[in-house]
Amino acid sequence: MFSRTENFSQYIRLYPVVTFFLAVNILVYLITIIPGIGDQVRLVGIGNNYLIAEGEWWRLFTPMFLHGGIIHLFFNMFSxxxxxxxxxxIAGRMRFLTIYLLSGIFADIxxxxxxxxxxxxxxASGAIFGIFGAFGALVHYTKHVLPxxxxxxxxxxxxxxVMTYLQSDINTTAHIAGLIAGFLIGLSYFHPKRIARWKKR
Known part of the structure; x- marks a missing residue:
């Protein structure tokens, strides 16, 4: 189920939203390592609670596209x-888009x-945990069908x-909040009655 056997062009064609987020995160990271420019991009986009309280509300969105280093980026993008x-x-492109973005935003809030x-x-870990949460909702509805x-x-x-609490310098709040958000959104999207309506279309 989670083994990827597609070639590059097939992956892009079959999963355009995932590909878009992979590309954006990698591109933004490459920009942030450009001397001078990168520091400014990071300063403008990083989640800073004090500046959010001062009215810089875009910082509830931009942190999910910034990473602290290549290892940080690698683990999130690999997931x-x-x-x-x-x-x-399973969910469709627009539903996946909303799961990813809303989980990430809720994690930052x-x-x-x-x-x-x-x-x-x-x-991006809040959004990544949102994906896990959505799968958790799917498991809830299909536990007897897809063991x-x-x-x-x-x-x-x-x-x-568990790893969230064992590692240092981890935003545990974002991880757990993203997981909960993804689960709740998934409960709505994957409800059997809604699935039945999708099939009728």
Whole structure:
């Protein structure tokens, strides 16, 4: 289910929304490592709770496209590359788009309200955890139909949550908030009655 066998052109054609987010995150990271310009981009976009409180509301959106280093970027984009396509295929392009963006935004909003004013944060992990949460909702509705999905997804979610608390310099608030947001959105999108309406179209 989560093994990727497509070639480059097939991947782009089959999963355009995932490809778009991969490209944007990588492009933004490349911009942030350009001397001079990169520092300015990071300063303008990083999640800064004090500046958000001062009215810079775009910082509830921009942090999900910034990363603190190549390792940070790699792990988030690897998760998106592996797990994103299956969710985009199941949910559809626009629903996947909303799961990703709303989970990321909710993660940043939760960080603003639950962390101190001097807290700084960046990264796509809130949106990535939203993908895991949406899969969790799908497992909830299909646990008797797709037991193999349950066997794969639940350990991944559990390990991801545990690692959130074991690693340092991790925005645990964003991870958990993104997971919850993705789960709640997934409960709406994957409800059996809504699935039945999709099939009738």
């Amino acid at each position: 998106l590359f592996i797990f994103g396509p299956e969710l985009e295929k 939760a960080t603003f309200f639950l962390q101190d004013l001097d807290y700084l944060h960046l990264g 193999q999905l349950r066997q794969i997804i639940l350990p991944i979610i559990l390990i991801s949550v």
